[in-house]
Amino acid sequence: MWRLFLLAVRRPGRPVRFGRPSRGLTGHAGRSGVAAARPPGPRPSSGRLLTVIALVAFVSTADNAVLVAALTSIQSELGLGMAGAQWLGIAYMLAFAGLLPATGPLLDRWGPAGLRAGLALFASTSLAAATASDAVVLVAARAGQGAGAAIVVPGTLRLLRTGLPARHRPLGAAVWTAALAAALALGPWLGGVLTQHGHWSWIFLAHLPPLAAAAILLGRPAHDGAEPVRTAIPVGPALLAVAASTALTAAIVGWGQDWAWLPVAVGAAALTTLVRHELRSATPLFPREVVRNSAVLGSVGVLLPWGIGVSGAVYFTPMVHQDAFAQGPVAASLPLVVIAIAVVVATPAVVRITRWFGVRATVAAGCLVGGGGFLALAGTAHAPDLLSRVPGLVLLGLGAACTAPLTAHPLDTVAGRDSGTVAALLTAARETAAALGVALLGLVLARNAVADLAHGYATALVVAAALQAVAATAALTLLRPPEQAPP
Template identity: 30%
Template sequence: MEAPSAPPTVALGGRAGRWIIVATILGSGVAFLDGSVVNVALPAIGRDTGGGFAVLQWVLDAYLLTLSALLLLGGALGDRYGRRLVFQIGLVVFTLASLGCGLAPDGAVLIIARLVQGVGGALLVPGSLALINSTIRPDDRGRAVGTWAGLTGVSSALGPFVGGWLVDAVSWRWVFFINLPIAAVALVVTARHVPETRSTGVTGAPDLAGAAAITLGLAGAIYALIELPVHGWNVLTAVALAAGVAGLVAFPLVESRTKGPIMPPALFANRQFTGANLTTFTVYSALSGALFLLSLQLQQTLGYSALEAGIATLPITVIMLLLSGRMGALAQRTGPRLPMTIGPFGCAAGLALMTLAVPGSSYPTGVLPGVLVFGLGLAVTVAPLTSAVLAAVEPARAGVASGVNNAISRLAGLVAVAVLPLVAGMTGPGATVGSGFGRAMVISAAVCALGGVLSWCTIDRRCPVESVAVPGLNHACQDPCTQHGSIEERTDRSSR
C-alpha cells in the first residue's frame, strides 16, 4: 500500500515555483531534444562508424529499448526513494552517456552508450512531471503542466533544425555533446531549488523481476529482428530469440503475481484502456518508423543535407504545437471516439502521400503534402488519445495509466524501427532505403488506419472528458460522467 506524501504548497508564481519549472523543463527538455535530433544525424553516423543499416537501427533502438522497458520502474523508484534524487541520478547517467555517445570510436561503443542513455532517460522522464505534481500546489498545477508542455514542445520542435545544423556545420557528435551543458544547468538548479518528495508508507520491494523480464524479452526479440536479416541463423541469434520469447512470456506472469507490479494487469480489463493503448501502439509505431525512414530517404536517396532534412519534417511538430490544444477542447465536446477515429485515418493519408518523396520530386510536391496531412492527423489524434486513456481509470490510478501509455508509445517506436525495414524489404543483400521506402509508407499507412478502426470499436462515445492536471506523464484528463466536483477539487483529490 502507498500513502501519499504531504499536499504540495509551492505557488507557481513564487520564486520557488519558477525554479521548479525551470529544472523540470531543462531536465525533460534535454531528453526530448535528444529524441528529435538523432534521426537527422543517422546518415552521418553511418558514414563515420560503418556497420550498415543495422547499426542505424540500433542507434535508435538501443535508447528506446532501455527507456521503454525501464520507464515505469523509474517512476516507481522516484516515488519510493525520492523524486528529486532519482531525477538527479537520471540527469547524471544521461549526461555521462551522452558524453560517451559523442566520443564513441565505433558503432559498437555508440550503441552501448545509447543503452545507458536510455537508462538515464527512464529515470529522468517520469521524474519531471512527478516533481511538478508533488511540489506545486493543486490550484496552480494545471498552469504549471501547460507551461512545462509548451516549453518542452519547443525543444522538440527545434530538435530537427538544431540537429541538422550541428551535423552540417560541425559533426554528428555534437548532437550528443549539446546535451551536456543543458543537463549540467538542470542538475545545479535541481540541487539548489527543488525540494525532495516521496510517497510515504510504501511497502514491499520494487518490481525488479518485472523490469528484468520485459527488458530481457524486448532485448532478445529486437536483437533477433535486426540481426537475423544481416547474419542469418546462428547460435547467438537463436539464443537471443529464445531469451526474448521467454522474457515476453514471463512478464505478464510475473506482473500477475507481484504485489506492486510496474504494469498492473487489472488496467487492461477495461476495454477503453486497452483499445486506447492499442491505438497508441499503432499510431506511434507508424510515426516512429516512417520518420526514421523518411529522414534516411531524404538524405541518402534525394540528396538533402542534414539541415534540409530536419527542416523538411519541422511542419509536423509546428502543427502539433498549434493545434493539439484545440483538439483537446474538441474532445471535451464530442468525446474522444470521433477524433481518435478520424485522426489515424488522416495520418494514414499523410503516410500514403509520402510515397511521392522519390528521386526527381521537389519538396513542395513530393514531401510537403504528406508531412502536412500527417501532422494534421497526428494533432487530431494525440490529445483525445490521452483523454481516453485517463478517462478509463479512476483518479487514484491516473499516474500509473499515464505511465503505461507513455511506455507503450516508446515501445511502439522500438518495434517499428526493427520491424518496418524488415517487412518492407530494406534489409536483404543489395537492398537500400529507396528500394523499399514506398512499401514502408504504405505499410505504415495501413497500421495507422487500423488504429482508427480500433478506436471506433473500443472507445466509449457517451462520456466527454475534461482536461485537468493529474499525476503522471501527460496533461491528463478525467471523465466527468464518473467523477464529481469541480476540476480543482478533482485535481486536489487525485494528488492525495
C-alpha cells in the same frame, strides 16, 4: 518524437504523476509504509524549478529528434549498416519504455535524490555517446540515455506536484508543454545544424549544459514536499520487460538470418516469465484493475499499430533524404520540422474536435488522415524538393495531433491513485511501438532498397499507411465512451 508532447497537453491544470502511489501504511519492516518524517530543509524557488522543468522537457524530447538528422553521418564514420542505424534508436526507446514502470516507485522513495541521479546518468551516458568510437559503445550509451530518461522525465513531472505550490502548478504544466513544443519543432533542425556545421558528436555534447544547469538549479533540498514512502521497486519485472522487448525486436531486425531464432526463443522465455509473474504476484508491475480496464487496453491497442507506422517512417526520413537526394543534414531534417509544426498548431483544436465528435471518431479520423499523408508522401518519394511533400507532411502532423485523446481517454476512466501507473503504461506503449516501428520499417526499407533507396522508402511509407488503417479500425472497435471514473 511528439509522444511526450501529446501526453503533456492532456490536462494543463492536472500534471500527470508517474509511478504507483503507496497503498496502505504500516510500520512493519518489509512492508509499505511512511518513513520517519524528514526535517524541513531548503527548497528551490518556483522560478528555479520552472527552469529545471523547461530544460529537462526540451532535452528529453529533442534527444531522438536530433539523432535522426545525424544518422547518415554516424553511419559513414563508424561504418554502420542499416541494423546499426536502427539500434541507435531502438536501444534508447526500449530502455526508456521498459524501465519506466520501475522508476515511479524509485522516485517515490528517493525523492529529489532520484532525479539528481537520473540527471547524472543522462549526462554521463550522453558524454559516452559523444566520445564513442565504435558502434557497440554508442548503442550501449544510447541505452544508458534511455535509462536516464526513464528517471528524469517522470522525476521532473513529479516536481509539478511535489515541488511547486498549488498556484504555480498550472504554470509549470504550461512551461513543460511549451518546452516540448519547442523541442518538437526545433529538434530536427538543431540536429541538422550541429551535424552539418560541426560533428555528429555535438548532438550529444549539447545535452550537457542544460543537464548540468538543471542539476545546479535543483540543488540538494532536504525534501521535495512529498511524504517519503517505502514502495516496492519492481526492478526484476522491468528488466524482464526490457529483455523480452529487446530480444523480439532483435528478431525483427535480423529477420531471415540464421541466428534469428535465438532472440525469438529468449524473448518468448522472458515474456512467459513476466506474464507468469504478473498473474501470480501480489504486487504486479501493473495493477490488475488497470490492465483489465477496457479503455486502457483499447488505447494501447490503437497506440501500437499507430506508433509502429509513424515512428518507423519518421525515423528514416532524414537518412533517406541525405542518401537518396544528397541533401545536407539541415535540408534533410526540414520534413520533420513541417510535421512538428503541424502537430503543435493542430493540437489545441483537438480538444474541441473530441468534444464534438467523441474519442473514437477523432482518433480514427486522425489515423486515416495520417495514413493519407503517408500515401501522399509515398507518391512523391522520388521527388527531391520539399514543396511537393508539404501536403503529405501536414496531413501526417494533423493526424498525429488527433491521437492525443488516446492519453486522456483512459486516464478519465481510472481512479486518481492509478493515474500515474496508467500514464507510465501509455508512455511505455508508445516507446515500445516506436522501437518496433524502427525495426519493422527498417526491415521493409532495406529489403526494398537494393537498387533504389527511394523505392524502398516509398514501400515503407505504404506499409506505414496500412498500419494507420489498422489503428483506425482498432479505434472504432476498441475505444468506448468513458465511464465515470472512480475517485
